[in-house]
Amino acid sequence: MGERKRIGLAVVGSLAVCAAMATAATPAAAGTAAASCYASSGNLYCDNAPAAIYAAPRYSRPNGNPERVVDRLLTTHSYFKCYVTGQQHGGGNNVWYHTYGDQTGAWGYVAAANVYTSVDPYPGVSRC
Structure with a gap:
């Protein structure tokens, strides 16, 4: 025992x-x-989830059709040039970050829900 x-x-x-x-x-x-996020010269460098990059800062167009995916983020730490406001997303806000993709280098928008910032827009990041 x-x-x-x-x-x-x-x-x-x-x-x-x-x-x-x-x-x-x-x-x-x-x-x-x-x-791991920081702003420098108005740009954001931050960890992110692999995500689709959209042609406009929205998932769907006003007519209900899906927005065109122009590229994808495959890396988990990326450069974001600036931010815009667009369609509300799962992150609880309407901030989208402008960046280029890892597959073709095409520019577009990623919902802030996929960028691991503590607040959106991230302080020090320029508005596009």
Whole structure:
């Protein structure tokens, strides 16, 4: 019974350590994403999700048809020239960042929901 009790305590202790590590990692990860963004000369350099780049700052046109995708962001840290306001998106705002794609180099707009900024528009980034 003593051996079983020690094993049980070891398992409980290990689970507590894992839970503490997971809790500690979550804010650090969020802070790292925001901390990796910076503005320089009106441009934004920031971590991002791989995402579609649209011809205009919207997912769909006024007639309901989808907006044309001109390229894609494949990297997870990108350059954004400036920002505009456009269609509301899942990020809870209507800010879109102007950038070029990783496949063909075409310029277009990425919803701020895909850019890991702490606030949109990001301070120091020029309006297009």
